[in-house]
Amino acid sequence: MRKEFSTYIEKIATQQKDIVFITGDLGYNALENLADAMGNRFINAGVAEQNMIGVAAGMAYKGYKVICYSIAPFVVYRCLEQVRNDVCFHNLPVYIVGNGGGYGYGIMGSSHHCIEDIACFSGLPNMKCYVPAFVEDLDACLTDMFDRKKPAYLRLGLGKNRPEFLLPTPFGAASKLSAGSGLTIVAQSPVANNIFAALAGDSNQHCVDLFIVDHMPFTTLPDTLAQSIQNSGNVLVIEEHIATGGLGQALSTLIHTASLPVHRFVHLFAAGYPDGLYGSQSFHQQVSRLDENSISQTINSFFQPL
Amino acid sequence: MVLSEKEHINLQGNLRLKILRLHHSAGSGHIGCSLSCIDIMISILRYKDAQDSFILSKGHAATALYSILNELGDIPNEDMSTFYKNSTTLPAHPAPGKYAAIPFATGSLGHGLPIASGIATANKLSGSAAISYVLMSDGETNEGTTWEAAHFAVANKLDNLLVIIDKNGLQGFGNTIDILGDTAAVALWQTIGFDVATADGHNVNNLIDVRNSLLATHNGKPKVIIANTIKGKGVSYMENKMEWHYLPMNGSQYTEAVDGIKTKYNL
Secondary structure, rough: HHHHHHHHHHHHHHOOEEEEEOOOOOOOOHHHHHHHHHHHHEEEEEOOHHHHHHHHHHHOOOOOOOEEEEHHHHHHHOOOHHHHHHHHHOOOEEEEEEEEOOOOOHHHHHHOEEHHHHHHHHHOOOOOEEEOHHHHHHHHHHHHHHHOOOOOEEOOOOOOOOOOOOOOOOOOOOOEEOOOOOOEEEEEOOHHHHHHHHHHOOOHHHHHHEEEEEOOOOOOOOOHHHHHHHHHOOEEEEEOOOOOOOOHHHHHHHHHOOOOOEEEEEOOOOOOOOOOOOOHHHHHHHHOOOHHHHHHHHHHHHHOOO | OOOOOHHHHHHHHHHHHHHHHHHHHHHOOOHHHHHHHHHHHHHHHHOOOOOOEEEOOOOOHHHHHHHHHHHHHHHOOOHHOOOOOOOOOOOOOOOOOOOOOOOOOOOOOOOOOHHHHHHHHHHHOOOOOOEEEEEEEOOOOOOHHHHHHHHHHOOOOOOOOEEEEEEEEEOOEEOOOOOOOOOHHHHOOOOHEEEEEEOOOOOOHHHHHHHHHHOOOOOOOOOOEEEEEEOOOOOOOOOHHHHHHOOOOOOHHHHHHHHHHHHHOOO
């Protein structure tokens, strides 16, 4: 999604002179267009992420909308206190953009993975996290982010196009993507693409309701999702994020609060590094049972006679 | 107009009494830290332009900030009486979004310089002549963000940034020199590329002169005043004593402190 992201920013920053872009010394072969287009509003703050966030807070206080860009883990964990104290407490328009969320950086290893970002950020005051699943959803996330003018985090992942068979949906808390009645699947991030691969050609696909939640915190259960859960009584949550502090826990709370009857609730999430072994993003998805085959098996298990 | 030395001493004494009253009524600590930097705050806050910004990075000196802002009319008296109590807008460390004169909540060290550098960057970008001031403690220069921000300020030629370091030589659990060494040394800041000046941190007229001299030089270099101070300045039994970072005063200690200030500052 990085190319689409920089294209969007180039366009909007050309129109809006109060937008500043700060990179933590990353963006080779991806952000050169922004450096050219934005001139002195494009700042390389060096390999110093904590300072980058503080600088962004100071600039936002003076009226600028400031994007802070880095590889996701570097801009989440390293500067969590700066994000909380300097940005969120003051409700400033600082937009933190982390590339390669989840296991996106694959074989680069655990230092480059970001599977606890939503847990870290989504509870901070005034913060909204955006986790687009498809390239087509990025524009809506960015538009909402700039319109909102408040602290934000955007997790960029490997961009894939929205499958043609999906229902078109506007940006929302839980976009319904297809319709069924036997199982409600709620997913977040580009890992959702593995669901579609799992469903393609699956005889159960017409029995499945699919929802994508592309921003966090997830605090309100949309009527369509509540209705789907009411009808199916079966819930499958899929996210490339640890179980703690992510979509699954948020949805579980909402279901209990609404007293919805759920027969079965299955949560597929980033398992971390259970065997201490490392590999590609697909490898880690497989270990976490987030790959196409595992998801297919999990879906089928809902339709097996007990 | 700049006050005379005598008028400054009067103000320095009265603000000390105000600080002591706050701490005594609250039974709170961090007294030595406020007495250490109140004179620096006078030199900046009483004389800065309206467009300039000031960040108290050593947020534990909040009573010094509250006292001078109250003196300047930025914090009303009725708020001052709520200091440290439930439902206050004046907790032990400055809160966010309550007073225009306190643009940032601080209290965790190492945040002020990056923020002030961002303000200075924004001022440059927008063509504003405003100065970005930040007051730090010397212990705070242990923080890695100090050095991230210092290099950033030099690289971005932020000569509209003025850092003041309250160098009292004490930090949380010992002498700064014994812990990580002198991270507020003149040579360090010079090597990085700052315009460095030292000052007597308890002589307001001296602080103003040094500030004016630094800001008159538009050479693309950020500025720092390393202000030599005494923790607990003005209260004999607190001076240079680490424990007065933490301790509250009992009744007799308060009386002794007030009497001492009145004598020393001719009140």
